[in-house]
Amino acid sequence: xxxxxxxxxxxxxxxxxxxxxxxxxxxxxxxxxxxxxxxxxxxxxxxxxxxxxxxxxxxxxxxxxxxxxxxxxxxxxxxxxxxxxxxxxxxxxxxxxxxxxxxxxxxxxxxxxxxxxxxxxxxxxxxxxxxxxxxxxxxxxxxxxxxxxxxxxxxxxxxxxxxxxxxxxxxxxxxxxxxxxxxxxxxxxxxxxxxxxxxxxxxxxxxxxxxxxxxxxxxxxxxxxxxxxxxxxxxxxxxxxxxxxxxxxxxxxxxxxxxxxxxxxxxxxxxxxxxxxxxxxxxxxxxxxxxxxxxxxxxxxxx
Amino acid sequence: xxxxxxxxxxxxxxxxxxxxxxxxxxxxxxxxxxxxxxxxxxxxxxxxxxxxxxxxxxxxxxxxxxxxxxxxxxxxxxxxxxxxxxxxxxxxxxxxxxxxxxxxxxxxxxxxxxxxxxxxxxxxxxxxxxxxxxxxxxxxxxxxxxxxxxxxxxxxxxxxxxxxxxxxxxxxxxxxxxxxxxxxxxxxxxxxxxxxxxxxxxxxxxxxxxxxxxxxxxxxxxxxxxxxxxxxxxxxxxxxxxxxxxxxxxxxxxxxxxxxxxxxxxxxxxxxxxxxxxxxxxxxxxxxxxxxxxxxxxxxxxx
Numbered sequence: 001x002x003x004x005x006x007x008x009x010x011x012x013x014x015x016x017x018x019x020x021x022x023x024x025x026x027x028x029x030x031x032x033x034x035x036x037x038x039x040x041x042x043x044x045x046x047x048x049x050x051x052x053x054x055x056x057x058x059x060x061x062x063x064x065x066x067x068x069x070x071x072x073x074x075x076x077x078x079x080x081x082x083x084x085x086x087x088x089x090x091x092x093x094x095x096x097x098x099x100x101x102x103x104x105x106x107x108x109x110x111x112x113x114x115x116x117x118x119x120x121x122x123x124x125x126x127x128x129x130x131x132x133x134x135x136x137x138x139x140x141x142x143x144x145x146x147x148x149x150x151x152x153x154x155x156x157x158x159x160x161x162x163x164x165x166x167x168x169x170x171x172x173x174x175x176x177x178x179x180x181x182x183x184x185x186x187x188x189x190x191x192x193x194x195x196x197x198x199x200x201x202x203x204x205x206x207x208x209x210x211x212x213x214x215x216x217x218x219x220x221x222x223x224x225x226x227x228x229x230x231x232x233x234x235x236x237x238x239x240x241x242x243x244x245x246x247x248x249x250x251x252x253x254x255x256x257x258x259x260x261x262x263x264x265x266x267x268x269x270x271x272x273x274x275x276x277x278x279x280x281x282x283x284x285x286x287x288x289x290x291x292x293x294x295x296x297x298x299x300x301x302x303x
Numbered sequence: 304x305x306x307x308x309x310x311x312x313x314x315x316x317x318x319x320x321x322x323x324x325x326x327x328x329x330x331x332x333x334x335x336x337x338x339x340x341x342x343x344x345x346x347x348x349x350x351x352x353x354x355x356x357x358x359x360x361x362x363x364x365x366x367x368x369x370x371x372x373x374x375x376x377x378x379x380x381x382x383x384x385x386x387x388x389x390x391x392x393x394x395x396x397x398x399x400x401x402x403x404x405x406x407x408x409x410x411x412x413x414x415x416x417x418x419x420x421x422x423x424x425x426x427x428x429x430x431x432x433x434x435x436x437x438x439x440x441x442x443x444x445x446x447x448x449x450x451x452x453x454x455x456x457x458x459x460x461x462x463x464x465x466x467x468x469x470x471x472x473x474x475x476x477x478x479x480x481x482x483x484x485x486x487x488x489x490x491x492x493x494x495x496x497x498x499x500x501x502x503x504x505x506x507x508x509x510x511x512x513x514x515x516x517x518x519x520x521x522x523x524x525x526x527x528x529x530x531x532x533x534x535x536x537x538x539x540x541x542x543x544x545x546x547x548x549x550x551x552x553x554x555x556x557x558x559x560x561x562x563x564x565x566x567x568x569x570x571x572x573x574x575x576x577x578x579x580x581x582x583x584x585x586x587x588x589x590x591x592x593x594x595x596x597x598x599x600x601x602x603x604x605x606x
Contacts, residue, residue: 045408045409046413053424056427056485057427059431059434059438059442059446060434062442062446063434063442076445076448118333121332122329125325125326125329125330129325129329137330140334144337144341148542148543148589149540150545150562150566151583151585151586154565155341155347155348156340156344158344158347158348158575158579159348161351162347174340178340235433239435242543245566245570246569255435258437259546262437262551274434274435277434281433282426282430285426285433286426289422289426290422293419
């Protein structure tokens with residue numbers, strides 16, 4: 001998944017935005033409504049937005065629809081509707097799709113765990129402590145996000161080659177962890193910065209030991225940010241193709257499976273897995289959005 | 304956004320206060336990880352790019368050296384790919400900006416009064432992230448293939464020459480790059496436009512500026528941080544991408560980009576020095592372009 005690394009910044013920014021979102025910032029916009037004539041211009045922009053959003057969704061709908069295609073080998077032309085592919089996902093090619101999918105999940109979970117831990121530690125240090133070489137460290141955290149994936153992938157592969165490390169699942173995990181750390185730092189940092197230090201002080205005043213204060217006060221307050229970072233990093237890892245392709249050897253992941261089978265035709269089962277992942281993710285995100293809107297409404301009522 | 308996030312640390316009100324061994328403990332593992340798996344690979348990429356073929360002539364075996372000739376060779380062989388990469392990425396970035404700006408404006412400004420609608424539209428913008436990058440690119444390939452409904456009807460209407468193709472052309476590659484990176488453009492634009500204070504626009508029209516002048520002199524300058532972040536988030540991954548340009552996806556033999564030749568040299572012909580030299584050229588060019596662009600657009604504080 002090429003640009004997905006940079007996409008992370010976007011998703012990270014979104015998570016960040018959710019946390020910092022209060023009411024007051026919107027105030028400027030509310031009073032901006034002023035009496036105007038209703039003309040062509042007022043319809044142009046909404047109409048454009050609808051068309052643009054529909055355009056963005058076309059390939060998703062296509063992938064979803066073709067997961068129900070009664071295809072035989074390659075899933076190119078429509079042959080009829082069936083639920084078979086959903087019910088027998090793992091039966092094709094001796095379960096190659098499912099094996100690749102399982103690998104992707106394992107790699108995603110392990111690299112998310114490592115990257116979230118290391119990234120959260122860095123984020124806390126950057127906001128809360130003074131240390132030397134701050135700008136060098138900021139640069140070191142920024143650069144992986146500004147480096148094209150093909151360079152990251154080729155670089156790691158060159159290093160593994162020079163050191164003589166065979167490529168397998170471990171090298172994929174090492175690679176994914178590397179590009180996830182920066183995105184975790186960016187996401188968690190926003191949360192740490194918005195944390196009121198007085199809460200931790202209160203904990204210390206009440207004779208909490210440093211570790212008690214961290215686990216009972218700081219960590220619970222950081223949890224939304226850490227969760228957002230973990231989700232982001234899992235999404236990045238799960239959909240990464242370019243870096244994986246350079247460092248995977250013979251191990252298959254879901255994107256790699258799709259890439260390799262692209263030349264000979266992709267089975268509908270791949271569409272099934274992609275659609276299922278999509279539905280799962282979209283339900284998660286919509287639920288988060290709805291609860292956020294509900295919370296904003298509640299707060300607005302209180303204020 | 305990611306780019307902005309790094310700038311804010313220094314100026315934060317709760318500036319870093321303490322210096323302690325805890326900071327070292329928090330930073331060390333993550334920073335060490337990045338040095339080991341991000342910086343060191345870049346160094347080994349540089350060393351690899353200067354290697355010379357093994358004197359016994361084994362394929363894929365190289366000795367360390369100082370073979371500058373590699374760079375001259377790759378530039379003379381692959382200059383077309385280099386030009387193509389940056390050309391395609393530039394066109395795709397401009398198209399994505401043109402596509403995204405009105406959409407982001409609608410979500411961020413017009414839809415301000417309806418937070419739930421805003422949230423749902425944002426979900427639709429990032430929805431493509433939740434379906435595999437490779438599958439959505441393949442979906443476009445099939446939607447726009449020669450036998451597809453769209454292309455055959457365009458041909459029937461004589462809007463397209465009977466023997467014309469879409470997939471495999473530069474247009475298809477640029478189309479794919481644009482589509483795949485639109486969310487990276489829309490989200491940063493949205494983030495700045497959402498904060499746009501509409502009173503400035505009113506002031507502009509109160510001073511008898513035409514709507515177009517207000518847009519050019521007020522809206523655009525105020526949304527500059529979003530434009531810069533969005534164009535970078537689109538341009539960098541687009542320049543290094545090789546999925547869209549790949550023959551199995553939207554590209555053809557004449558649309559190969561730098562990423563394709565890096566992959567082919569590294570993973571297929573095992574010509575590591577050439578792949579490494581190309582990667583270094585790509586990385587250096589991007590760093591120079593980003594540096595100049597950020598300086599020129601007057602948004603240094605983004606980095």
